[in-house]
Amino acid sequence: MSEEQVLEIFIDFTNAIEAACVNVRQRIAELTGVSASVAVPVGADFNKLPYEKKQGTKGEYEQTSKRSTNNSVLFQALQAKLREHSGFWQHQRFKFWFHQQDQDVIDRRKT
16 A cells, blocks of 8 residues: 555545534534534545536536435535535635535535
8 A cells, every 4th residue: 555545544534533523513503502613624625526517597507416425524524614604605716505405415616
């Protein structure tokens, strides 16, 4: 196993732990009514999620889903960030939003 493969495994592991922490913070926030801030995982590259091109009334956009990503840690992090921002968030060169209020489907468009 190469050093690069070991580092990739380590990064996946730390992302999984971080996603679990985000989930715990959110559940505590729901129970206590105290807002929980969600951080984007270090090195999160939402471009790695599988996106399907779609055509809407405002033009072309891309879509990913819980199902198409097998509910990956990266998808969960993006989902949590959108929840924190009431379903709409701008990050890097993209606008992200929940598709028709469905939190298991996320759309994005370049800004």
